[in-house]
Amino acid sequence: MYKTKISQFIILCFLILLLPVSVSATDSDRAISLYEEGYSWYRKGDYFKSEDCLLKALEIEPNLWKAHYWLGKLYREMGELENALFHWEETERMNKTLAYRRIALTIKDNEYPAMAQKRKTEDRVRKALDHFNKAMRLIDEGHWEGGEEELYLAVETYPANQLYLISLARLLMDQNEWHAGINFYRKLLLVRSVKFEYFLEAYEQMRIRECPHLMEPYVKMHKHRFAGIEEFDAIEALFQPKEKKVTFEPEFIGRVIKRVGDKVIIDAGLSKGLSKNDEQKTILKAFKPGKILIHPESGEPLGRLEGEKIADLLLTRVSDNMSEALIKAENDFGVKAGDLIEF
Structure with a gap:
């Protein structure tokens, strides 16, 4: 019994010792996976996605020199020269550290040539600053054209x-x-x-x-x-889509402007699609629009009920902006000014 408990304890301790290693290995794999994804996005030209992946890789594994190196190249191409310098300095620092370790002597792929690119980038930063300082001096002296030219050179040298x-x-x-x-x-x-x-x-x-x-x-x-x-x-x-207010307006071509005996004048003519050929032929309809139907629970408008016909109107004369029509059949409401007209 005692030996069994000892054996169980030893196994438990062994498993506990393995747990951090397993977690660490998982984190390392995740960092490498993010680095590879970031490198892939870099090759495809999607710099923002590449930057996100490489930065996440460094959050997990801050000493992943490959991620630092490619972030340096990425930032240089994005024009963020000081960020590029930071990551290349980190790459160079790690290269120097690895040089003192025996394993680094046998794995050449561990070293990335950040120093040469770092020096070139530092030179670009200095040149850009020189152009900027010269631009400010020229502008202060009133030489705006010269200042503008120097600022263009500063931006060209250090784009971001x-x-x-x-x-x-x-x-x-x-x-x-x-x-x-x-x-x-x-x-x-x-x-x-x-x-x-x-x-x-x-x-x-x-x-x-x-x-x-x-x-x-x-x-x-x-x-x-x-x-x-x-x-x-x-x-x-300001850029949010505006909600369209649904009003369910009735469709109509015009309104009755005035009634004279058994005739009406409407505000629809040639400009609304009527023609001289419609005279004595086309029957229009005066109508009363139906009520809007409201949902009993939500209170939202659902639509408009069918309108009620008031009268049939025979077009007798069509002009540019108005027409006359003869009342042919009329219900109890009777046609009056303001009634809507449809075909």
């Missing part, structure tokens, strides 16, 4: 830098080049980490230029970040 983008957009708007300015506001809105104050500024500029509809895709894009902020919710509400 929010400060460079909004500075160029503002300068273009100030010079009344608002088509180009709006274009750079839109480029700014494509940056997934765009500041909310810049988002609002872009919307306001588009509203002033009577093109707020251009904001709709960016409202959808940034909803997960800004939803719940009062100003954002107000902008989003």
Whole structure:
């Protein structure tokens, strides 16, 4: 009995020791799977989905150097150079760490050439900053054209830098080049980490230029970040589909304007589809529209009941905007001004 309990205890301890390893292995597999999915999206050109997958992989396994390396390449192509530098610095740090481990000496695939790309990207960041600083200096001195040219170069060198983008957009708007300015506001809105104050500024500029509809895709894009902020919710509400109020209006071509004896004048003529050929041939109907039927439980309108005929009218004269008709048959209500007319 005692030996049996000891054996059971040993087995239980063994299983407990295996549990973290199993969980760890599962997390590692999940991280690798997300990395591979992110790499696949990168190759297909869907950078946003690629970014999401690679970042999730790093949440699970922060030292997954492959994910850092490809995030660096991804951010470089998206123009987010400082983000690219961060991930390549992480890649290089891990490469150096692995160099001191014996296993790294036998697995060449563990090393990714981040250092060379990091240096090139650092050079681009410096060049972009030089262009930006020169642009600000030229603008302060009143040389707007030169400043604009330098800002273009700064944005070209560092495409997703929010400060460079909004500075160029503002300068273009100030010079009344608002088509180009709006274009750079839109480029700014494509940056997934765009500041909310810049988002609002872009919307306001588009509203002033009577093109707020251009904001709709960016409202959808940034909803997960800004939803719940009062100003954002107000902008989003502008793009919500408007509910159509169902009134079940009766269909008619005109109304009785006046009754004279056994004749009526109606406000329908050639402009409403009648023709001279209808004279002495076409019978119209004056009618009273049916009541709207309401659902007894929900209170929602269901439709309109069939209307009641008041009289048959024979068209006698058709003109541009009015016609005359002879009352042929009339019920107890009698035809009067305001009655609806249909074929």
